[in-house]
Amino acid sequence: MADANKEYVLVTEYFHPDTASTGQLMTDLAVGLRERGLDMTVLTGQPNYHSGENEKQPRVSTHGGVRVKRIRAPQVRQSSIPRRLFNWGIFTVWMFVVMLLSRTEKEREVIFVSNPPFLPVAMWLVCRIRGWDYTYIVYDLYPDQPVELDYIPEGSIPHRIWDFFNRRSFLAANHIVALGPVMKNRISRNAGPKFDESKVEIIHNWEDEDFIRPKEKAENWFSEEHGLVDQFTILYSGNIGDFHDLETLVEAAAEFENENVGVLIIGEGDNKSNIVSLAEELGIRGETVEFLPYQPWDDLPYSLTSADVSVVTVKEGFEGICVSSKLYTAMAAGDPVLTIAQPDDDESRIVDQFDAGIHVSQGDVEGIVEAIERWRSKPELVEEQGANAREAFEENFTADESIDHYYRMLAE
Structure with missing residues (x-):
């Protein structure tokens, strides 16, 4: 049974009308949880993926009964790695400040996804300062991904620093969502010997069964x-x-x-x-x-x-x-x-x-x-x-x- 005195804040870079897969999934999740009785608010940015949606969205709106608040930060179309890095940095810093200064009269749990890559560390820090619980949804595991892509050397100072703070974000989470058992095992290894792996829930992503149907x-x-x-x-x-x-x-x-x-x-x-x-x-x-x-x-x-x-x-x-x-x-x-x-x-x-x-x-x-x-x-x-x-x-x-x-x- 949902707690009437608790609110849930979903922080995601992508949300409707963005057609990035993360945006579709986070939209379904927020609306679905609202329909099941949770008090949901979404903090997000302006559409900037490959959806072709150039129309700027209102700063405050409602979608499927969910309050949607969009940051005012400048964002550009995600057509290259430098542009993505710009958006990621701006979104993460801006969202940290917004969350740090936000007011609430209810108990709060923050829900965030692992993209942008530095968002989990920022949300861990702000939740630690404000005393909030949080749920960490792992779509991509960092800093493992950039290491495998040779963007940063394994064992380098940036890798060790990033890994140190990401490990802290795992240890302090109320819930962690992994997309499969292999990912769950990797999260447990990364989080270290003090980690309680029972807090990791395996919840698969999904597709709309009515939108995509087999056709001859x-x-x-x-x-x-x-x-x-x-x-x-x-x-x-x-x-x-x-x-x-x-x-x-x-x-x-x-x-x-x-x-x-x-x-x-x-x-x-x-x-x-x-x-x-x-x-x-x-x-x-x-x-x-x-x-x-x-x-x-x-x-x-x-x-x-x-x-x-x-x-x-x-x-x-x-x-x-x-x-x-x-x-x-x-x-x-x-x-x-x-x-x-x-x-x-x-x-x-x-x-x-x-x-x-x-x-x-x-x-x-x-x-x-x-x-x-x-x-x-x-x-x-x-x-x-x-x-x-x-x-x-x-x-x-x-x-x-x-x-x-x-x-x-x-x-x-």
Whole structure:
């Protein structure tokens, strides 16, 4: 039962109408918790992701019954790493000051996600000063991620300082949310021997089961418009970042040149130019491998269900650092999932557990070729694994399932 004398403040860089996956998830979470009886307020910024939303939002508004307050800080479109660093720094400092000076007559619990990367440390410090409880939702584990990407050297002074403060934020949290058991184990290791791992709840991300529904290619206008109906198509849709192993997928696609197989890559990101260049070097861009930009929001139910197989991929070394939100979208689409990840990664475990696709390790070009050939030769396997994916999604990874778990954790 919710406590009438307690308020919950969700701090997130992204919120409706931003279409970043974090923004969608945090919007669902805030509205869902409000509908279940919690007193919710959201502190966020102006839309600045790839949504195309240029219209400035009111400083104070309501969305789905939730109070939404937006900072006045200057923010720019997130089109490069320097721009993201600028936004992250401004948002984190501004939010720290806003929270430090805020007034409340109720008991307060702060809920925040691990993005921007320095936000958890700032929220730990402000909650320590003000005496508030907090819930730390880990979408990406820092400083592990920049270390794996070689942005900062392991064991360097910046790494040790960041790790020290992040460990303090884990130790002092009231609740911590991990996206899978591998991530939970990594959090426990990072937090050190004094950490009580029972405070970590595994709550998966989700997709809207009504927004994304399986569609036959022959009845999907997007498949028809892009010539996907009569070829065996493998789809990747989302951010094309340094932490996604699309190189292995493109190299495998070269083995199907002049065959009725195509790879469609939809999205933008820091690594897109390198993936496009690789396809051009292999002589398969525009033939076996096609590239499209992010699609309009209203077209996503069609673009995400336009292929025969959906791809979820992470960089080697990212086990437990993140769990791709694309996994839940791919399963919602009712397609087999080609998971390019280590066998013990959370994504691979889920796909294996429900027989919802095939997982292949990063760099295993031959493994991807064999998986595609297996699906092509056995249409009944495509249908069976696709049905398994959708069934597992409906039973485990819907918004209601996960938000109910959040509510029980926070209210009870």
